[in-house]
Amino acid sequence: MMNPRPRIAITGIGLVTPVGNDARTTWANLQAGHSGLDTIRHFDASGFPVRIGAAVKNFDAAAVIKNPKLLNHATRSHRFALAAAEEALADAGIRPENSTAERWGFSVGAGMMGVDYRELEAVQKICAADGEVHPEKFLTADFPADPVAFSRSQTNAGLALLTRHFGIRGYATAVHTACASGGQALGTALKVLRRGHADFMLAGGFDSMLNPIGLSAFCLLGALSADNETPARASRPFDATRNGFVLGEGAGFLVLEKWDAAVKRGAKIYAEFAGDGNSLSCYRITDSPPDGDGPIQAMRQALADAGVAPEELDYVNAHGTSTLMNDRSECAALRAVLGNQVARVAVSSTKSCMGHLIAAAGAVEAAICALAIRDGMAPVNANFSQPDPACDVNLVRGKSQPQKIRAALSNSLGFGGSNSCLVFRNPEEVR
Amino acid sequence: MNSPIVFTGLGAVCGAGKTVEEIFEAIIGGRSAIKEISAWDASCWPRRLAAEITGVDNRTLVEDRKLHKMISKTDMFGLYAANTALQQSGLAAHRASLDTATAVQFSDRSGIFAGSGGGNYSCNYDFFPALAAAAGDLKKFGGQFSESVNPMWLLRNLPNNVLCHVGIRHNFKGANACITNHCVSGALAVAEAAAVIGAGEADRAVAVGHDAPLEPESLQHFQRLDLLAAQMLRPFDRDRDGTVFGEGAAALVLEKATDAQARGAKILGEWLGSGCVTEATGVLKIRPDGDGVSRAIEMALVDAGVSRNEIGLIVAHGNGTRASDVSEAAGIRHVFGDKIPPVTGFKWAYGHLIAASGIIDLVFALTALQRKIVPAIPVLDLIDPEIAPFPVSQTAQIPRGDCALVVCRGFGGMNVALIVRAFPA
Structure with missing residues (x-):
C-alpha cells in the first residue's frame, strides 16, 4: 500500500532582493510599490545601450555570515544565497543538526554565470592579449591560477558552499532552466519531500547576471528595457507601453517540511506548498507561444496537483517580465486556465518593482506568494497606466490590495520553453 | 501496484564510439579512446590526455544546419544521444499512429530530464x-x-538547450528539469525522470546527460590540483595518478512497462531506484571513509526495494584519482562487507564525462546485464593494497545476479547511486 502523500508546509523565508536585503524589507517595499530599479552603479555601465538594472544595494554578507574564509569561496550571488538561506533557517526556527543532517535536503536554481568579470578580464590580459586565446599562456607563471576561484566557478559551487556551511547531508541538487530555475528548484524539493527522500528541504534560487557580460548578453538579445532616463518606471508588466525587462539579481530560500511535523513542533506555517506543474512549450527558444500553450499545461497541472479549483484561487504572481511576447502569452494562458474566474483573480508581477532575478525569480516570487497569503495582501503591479487589450486580466493596479488569499499561484516561464507553476494554499484553508 | 518503469531506448556518444554497440565492443575489446588532446596544441602540457570525439562530422550528430548556430558543442552531443535513444524506443512511430487528441495528450505526458555540463570558461x-x-x-x-x-x-550557452530542442523536435511537452549538479547531473536526470513517472506526473521521459569539458583553462586547474593522469586512467590500481576527461553524452528512454508492452516495444532493462546524498564537504573535498558512497547506496537499496545480495554487479565511479577510488571502495565495503559483487568501471575506456559520467555508465551497466558480463578493467595492474581485496579484475567476470548498481560522484561531496535490473528478470 502506498502511504498517502504528505502535505508540505513552508515554515521559513529568506530574501535578498533589489528592494531589500531581508524578507521583511523586501515585502514591505513590494507592498508599498517602491522601486528597486535604478541606474547601474556597481560597475561603469555608462557606455552600454542599457544602463539600468535592479541591483541588490548596501548588502553586507559579513554582517550575516560571520565566516570570512567561507565568504572568500563565495561569488556575489553565492553571498546573496548564504544570507537568504541563513534568514530562512533562522525564521523557521529549525536547522540541520548532527542527528538530522541526513534528512535535510537542498534544491537550488543556480545562475549560469560562474566566472567573475574581473577574473575574466585578468585571464584575457594574460592569455588573450590580442583577443585570441593562446592555450600555452595558461601554463605561464603569470596566469592567476587560484584554486579558490576555480572552485567558485563550478556549476554546483553554490550547492557545495551552502550544504557545507549549513551541514545539509541528504539529497542535494542544482537546476537551471533559465528564468524558470527557481520555480523548478522548489518543484523538485516538493517531489523529494513527497517521495520521502528527505524530511526537510532548504530550497530556493540565486543569481546575478548584473555584470558586464550578463548585461551584454541580454542587450544582444534586445530583451531589456532601455528606458535609461526613467529606471523606476522601466519595468511595467502588462502595460501597453512596456518595452523589455529590467535585469535584477538576488536570492530567495524557503524552508519546507512535512506539515504534521511542523504542526507538532509548533512552527509558524506561512502556507501549504500544495502543487507543482511543469511543462515545455516546444515553441521557440526565447518566446512563449501567443496562445499560451505550454504555460497552460503547467498551470493546470499545478492546480490539479494542489486540488485547487480556479474558484478558490485568489492571487497570481505572474511571471510578467514586461516583454510583449511573455505578457501576452501569459495572459492568454491565464484566460484559458481561469475561464470565467479570470476577471476575479488578482494578478500582479512584482518584477514591476524588483526587476527580473532570472534563476532566483521563481524562488523569490514563491516567497512573495507565501507572504501575500499570510498578510492577506495582493502586492501591486506597479507602473501600470495604459492597458493592453491583449492583457485583460485583473491586475492589482495603483496600490496593493488587502484581501483574503485562499490560494496563490506563481508562474515562472523560462528561455528554452521550460514553464514552472507553483500553487500555495492558505493554512486556514487546510483541512 | 504501479507498473514497473522500464527502459526502451539507449543512446550514447563518446570518444569510444557513437553507438551503444560500438562503445560496448570497445570496452569488451579493451580499447581505450584516451589519447593526446587534439583540440589545441597540448604537446608541452604536463597532462595532455583526453577522450575526445574525433572524426565525426557535426552534421552527422545534428542534421539541422540552422540549429548549429543556436547550440554549443555539449548540446550537440546531448541532442544526438537523446535522438538515438528516442529512435530506438520507437515512440515517434507510436505517436504518429495516434489520433490527434491522443497525440496531444501523449505530448503533454512525455517528459525530458537533462543533466547538463559544458565547461565553465571557454x-x-x-x-x-x-x-x-x-x-x-x-x-x-x-x-x-x-x-x-x-x-x-546567451542562447547558445543556455544550460537548458537540450531540453528545449529535444522538446521541439520530438514534441515532448511534459515534466522536465535541467540539472546542473556537476558530475552527478546525468545520473540525477535519470533518477528524477523515473520519480515523475513513478508519481504519475508523466507516462514516459527521455533522460539525457551531456558534457564537453575539455577546455585548457579548466584542465590547467585540474593539473595544478594534481587530479589528472599522466599515462592512463587506472581505477583502483596501486599506481593510479589521476583522472582523464572525455566528452560525450548518453540518454535513456523510460516508460511504464505496461505501456511498453502494449505497444510491443523491446524492453532493455528495468529501473529500480536511486539514492542521492552530499557529504557537505564543499566543492573539492571528499571524506576518506566513503560516507557519501555508502549512504547513497543504502538509500538506493531501500528505494529499489532490493537487498544488497541481489546486486549482481557494480559499475563504480572509479575516476582514477587517489582520494576518490580509495574512499569509494571503502563506501562500497561498508555496505557489502566481504560479499562485494563483481565491480568494474568504464572511465579507462571513454574518460570521465563529468555531467554525463553517471548516465553513460548506466547505459553500459544495462548493456552488461543484457550480455551477462562484467567487463574487465584491462589497464589494471595491481589492486591498491589500501583497497584490496576488492573484486575488480583485468579479466571479465560474471554478474552474480540480475541487478546492477551504478555509483556516481561529483564536486560538492555529491554521491548518487542508481539500481537497475535486467528485463525480464
Missing part, C-alpha cells in the same frame, strides 16, 4: 576580442561588444 572567450579592444575601459567595452559578439551568445 564560452566567455567570445568576449575577449571586445575586452582586448577596450583595454580595461568598461565604457568603451559597453559601446563596442555588439560588434564582435554573436547576438545569439
Whole structure:
C-alpha cells in the first residue's frame, strides 16, 4: 500500500532582493510599490545601450555570515544565497543538526554565470592579449591560477558552499532552466519531500547576471528595457507601453517540511506548498507561444496537483517580465486556465518593482506568494497606466490590495520553453 | 501496484564510439579512446590526455544546419544521444499512429530530464576580442561588444538547450528539469525522470546527460590540483595518478512497462531506484571513509526495494584519482562487507564525462546485464593494497545476479547511486 502523500508546509523565508536585503524589507517595499530599479552603479555601465538594472544595494554578507574564509569561496550571488538561506533557517526556527543532517535536503536554481568579470578580464590580459586565446599562456607563471576561484566557478559551487556551511547531508541538487530555475528548484524539493527522500528541504534560487557580460548578453538579445532616463518606471508588466525587462539579481530560500511535523513542533506555517506543474512549450527558444500553450499545461497541472479549483484561487504572481511576447502569452494562458474566474483573480508581477532575478525569480516570487497569503495582501503591479487589450486580466493596479488569499499561484516561464507553476494554499484553508 | 518503469531506448556518444554497440565492443575489446588532446596544441602540457570525439562530422550528430548556430558543442552531443535513444524506443512511430487528441495528450505526458555540463570558461572567450579592444575601459567595452559578439551568445550557452530542442523536435511537452549538479547531473536526470513517472506526473521521459569539458583553462586547474593522469586512467590500481576527461553524452528512454508492452516495444532493462546524498564537504573535498558512497547506496537499496545480495554487479565511479577510488571502495565495503559483487568501471575506456559520467555508465551497466558480463578493467595492474581485496579484475567476470548498481560522484561531496535490473528478470 502506498502511504498517502504528505502535505508540505513552508515554515521559513529568506530574501535578498533589489528592494531589500531581508524578507521583511523586501515585502514591505513590494507592498508599498517602491522601486528597486535604478541606474547601474556597481560597475561603469555608462557606455552600454542599457544602463539600468535592479541591483541588490548596501548588502553586507559579513554582517550575516560571520565566516570570512567561507565568504572568500563565495561569488556575489553565492553571498546573496548564504544570507537568504541563513534568514530562512533562522525564521523557521529549525536547522540541520548532527542527528538530522541526513534528512535535510537542498534544491537550488543556480545562475549560469560562474566566472567573475574581473577574473575574466585578468585571464584575457594574460592569455588573450590580442583577443585570441593562446592555450600555452595558461601554463605561464603569470596566469592567476587560484584554486579558490576555480572552485567558485563550478556549476554546483553554490550547492557545495551552502550544504557545507549549513551541514545539509541528504539529497542535494542544482537546476537551471533559465528564468524558470527557481520555480523548478522548489518543484523538485516538493517531489523529494513527497517521495520521502528527505524530511526537510532548504530550497530556493540565486543569481546575478548584473555584470558586464550578463548585461551584454541580454542587450544582444534586445530583451531589456532601455528606458535609461526613467529606471523606476522601466519595468511595467502588462502595460501597453512596456518595452523589455529590467535585469535584477538576488536570492530567495524557503524552508519546507512535512506539515504534521511542523504542526507538532509548533512552527509558524506561512502556507501549504500544495502543487507543482511543469511543462515545455516546444515553441521557440526565447518566446512563449501567443496562445499560451505550454504555460497552460503547467498551470493546470499545478492546480490539479494542489486540488485547487480556479474558484478558490485568489492571487497570481505572474511571471510578467514586461516583454510583449511573455505578457501576452501569459495572459492568454491565464484566460484559458481561469475561464470565467479570470476577471476575479488578482494578478500582479512584482518584477514591476524588483526587476527580473532570472534563476532566483521563481524562488523569490514563491516567497512573495507565501507572504501575500499570510498578510492577506495582493502586492501591486506597479507602473501600470495604459492597458493592453491583449492583457485583460485583473491586475492589482495603483496600490496593493488587502484581501483574503485562499490560494496563490506563481508562474515562472523560462528561455528554452521550460514553464514552472507553483500553487500555495492558505493554512486556514487546510483541512 | 504501479507498473514497473522500464527502459526502451539507449543512446550514447563518446570518444569510444557513437553507438551503444560500438562503445560496448570497445570496452569488451579493451580499447581505450584516451589519447593526446587534439583540440589545441597540448604537446608541452604536463597532462595532455583526453577522450575526445574525433572524426565525426557535426552534421552527422545534428542534421539541422540552422540549429548549429543556436547550440554549443555539449548540446550537440546531448541532442544526438537523446535522438538515438528516442529512435530506438520507437515512440515517434507510436505517436504518429495516434489520433490527434491522443497525440496531444501523449505530448503533454512525455517528459525530458537533462543533466547538463559544458565547461565553465571557454564560452566567455567570445568576449575577449571586445575586452582586448577596450583595454580595461568598461565604457568603451559597453559601446563596442555588439560588434564582435554573436547576438545569439546567451542562447547558445543556455544550460537548458537540450531540453528545449529535444522538446521541439520530438514534441515532448511534459515534466522536465535541467540539472546542473556537476558530475552527478546525468545520473540525477535519470533518477528524477523515473520519480515523475513513478508519481504519475508523466507516462514516459527521455533522460539525457551531456558534457564537453575539455577546455585548457579548466584542465590547467585540474593539473595544478594534481587530479589528472599522466599515462592512463587506472581505477583502483596501486599506481593510479589521476583522472582523464572525455566528452560525450548518453540518454535513456523510460516508460511504464505496461505501456511498453502494449505497444510491443523491446524492453532493455528495468529501473529500480536511486539514492542521492552530499557529504557537505564543499566543492573539492571528499571524506576518506566513503560516507557519501555508502549512504547513497543504502538509500538506493531501500528505494529499489532490493537487498544488497541481489546486486549482481557494480559499475563504480572509479575516476582514477587517489582520494576518490580509495574512499569509494571503502563506501562500497561498508555496505557489502566481504560479499562485494563483481565491480568494474568504464572511465579507462571513454574518460570521465563529468555531467554525463553517471548516465553513460548506466547505459553500459544495462548493456552488461543484457550480455551477462562484467567487463574487465584491462589497464589494471595491481589492486591498491589500501583497497584490496576488492573484486575488480583485468579479466571479465560474471554478474552474480540480475541487478546492477551504478555509483556516481561529483564536486560538492555529491554521491548518487542508481539500481537497475535486467528485463525480464
